[in-house]
Amino acid sequence: MGLRNFFDRIEPSFEKGGKWEKWFPIYEMVESFLYTPKTVTTVAPHARSYIDMKRIMTYVVIATIPCILMALYNTGYQSNLAIAEYGASGWRAAIIETLGIGFDASNPLANMAHGALYFLPIYIVTLVAGGIFEVIFATIRKHEVNEGFLVSSMLYTLILPATTPLWQVALGIIFGVVIGKEVFGGTGKNFLNPALVGRAFLYFAYPAQMSGDNVWVPVDGFTGATALAVTASDGMQALAAQGFTWWDSFLGFIPGSLGETSTLAALIGLCFLLFTKIANYRMVVGCLAGMIGFSLLLNFIGSDSNPMFAMPWYWHLVVGGYAFGLVFMVTEPVSGSHTNAGRYIYGILIGFMVVMIRVLNPAFPEGMMLAILFGNVFAPLIDYFVVQANIKRRAKRNV
Structure with a gap:
């Protein structure tokens, strides 16, 4: 039995009154990631497009994968190079030492692991903080949370310095989601890029943490x-x-923001x-x-x-x-x-x-x-x- 037939056969279980009704959002997300959904947009601006919004957003996220991998590698690489001169400190260094990975800049595994310890906290905070406000606006307006935020959250994370404090990460994505998108009606109605709005807010509100020479390599004592x-x-x-x-x-x-x-x-x-x-x-x-x-x-x-x-x-x-x-x-x-x-x-x-x-x-x-x-x-x-x-x-x- 093909995967498409499998989805068709189990769909009734997720309908109203079915035993898996509460899991319908997860089922819908998985199915629409793999296949074009049965429901299509019938009004502007996508009425003449053969591709739905979910697939567009999914493709953009897939396109960022090379930048994500490079963000992990280069952030760890730059950090390990600096650690060789300035020494290691902080909870990330403690985890690396506990796992026995080390800080060798010529070791790809050491670079990826160290970079992930900077990338993942920023991305998780972005998802949680921005997602909360996405859900709030979706609840008030009675529409579903779409994949637009998934793209904005990923782009926002990739354009931040690795040293950005997590509370500033949360503040910036909230500003980008609310002021850059939701006040204009949500995904598809914003005239500014929400990820850039959040980044610009942080740039002007906290220039020392966003534009100083020491923000590009997250090692204490490093300046460049x-x-x-x-x-x-x-x-x-x-x-x-x-x-x-x-x-x-x-x-x-070279030193720079995570994915740029x-x-x-x-x-x-x-x-x-x-x-x-x-x-x-x-x-x-x-x-x-x-x-x-x-x-x-x-x-x-x-x-x-x-x-x-x-x-x-x-x-x-x-x-x-x-x-x-x-x-x-x-x-x-x-x-x-x-x-x-x-x-x-x-x-x-x-x-x-x-x-x-x-x-x-x-x-x-x-x-x-x-x-x-x-x-x-x-x-x-x-x-x-x-x-x-x-x-x-x-x-x-x-x-």
């Missing part, structure tokens, strides 16, 4: 600037002296999202064009006082959160533009803005988070002008 901070202060020639290479940055073996360091992992996720048609290539092309074009212009102009003018586009691609934001947040369909021409413009705007913030605004050496939120705000306006231009063009044809 990111590649962007090094370039902004000492220029491109200082990157090699600090141990930064382009290949390490591309692969993800590996451009390769993000690109693997992008290939999956493009293949499944979850991500729209126009946004990706636009964002790359805006970043490459503006960085080339700044390289040509040059500056004697600002070393960031000399950073080439292929370095912008691999440092900071550019690649992760490009793959998982620029392509996010709800908060981005919805017209084909608008998607190109939307992507170009974000690519332009991230370079401008990184190069011309020394207060924010990263830039991608603010650039995407800026693009989210202007996405409806971009679509409005694209639609109006189409109306005028068609009207002229019929004169």
Whole structure:
């Protein structure tokens, strides 16, 4: 008997009055993860789509798996490298020592285990704190809790530094869920990315814990600037002296937020999202064009006082959160533009803005988070002008 037939035969047991009725939510979640559910959306904006919301969210979570694995490995790798110089302390070190795993940075198991001890607490707190408010709003509005929060929680976790205090983790995701999504009506109605809203809240409310040099490697006594901070202060020639290479940055073996360091992992996720048609290539092309074009212009102009003018586009691609934001947040369909021409413009705007913030605004050496939120705000306006231009063009044809 096939798995599909098995689900069909046991479904009556979960119906009202059936002996397994109370377990229906779990049954529904498992079935909809494997198969398209029998109930489909009949109203906008998904009435013409062959794929349901559950499958879209599931695909996005699957696409983050390479970044999750790299988050575990690189967080442990950076920590073990620092421990070799500064020593180990805290409850995580006690667990590693008790298990006999050790702190050898050349041992993949030691790196993965150590990284998991940072990643899992942040993710669990995110799920619990954000999930409580998701359930509260779902109960008040009498609708089901959908997979939108599963995606937001994962993205939010991956863009946080490993040193983020757990109470700040909870505060940020609550702010992102409530202010970034639920006050606008919930999943599909938000005009800002909820994960970025929560991250931005923490960035401005607690800058010492979010943007200091010591937040990227969670070892007491360690201090070290990111590649962007090094370039902004000492220029491109200082990157090699600090141990930064382009290949390490591309692969993800550099300090940074949990899941943002590996451009390769993000690109693997992008290939999956493009293949499944979850991500729209126009946004990706636009964002790359805006970043490459503006960085080339700044390289040509040059500056004697600002070393960031000399950073080439292929370095912008691999440092900071550019690649992760490009793959998982620029392509996010709800908060981005919805017209084909608008998607190109939307992507170009974000690519332009991230370079401008990184190069011309020394207060924010990263830039991608603010650039995407800026693009989210202007996405409806971009679509409005694209639609109006189409109306005028068609009207002229019929004169």
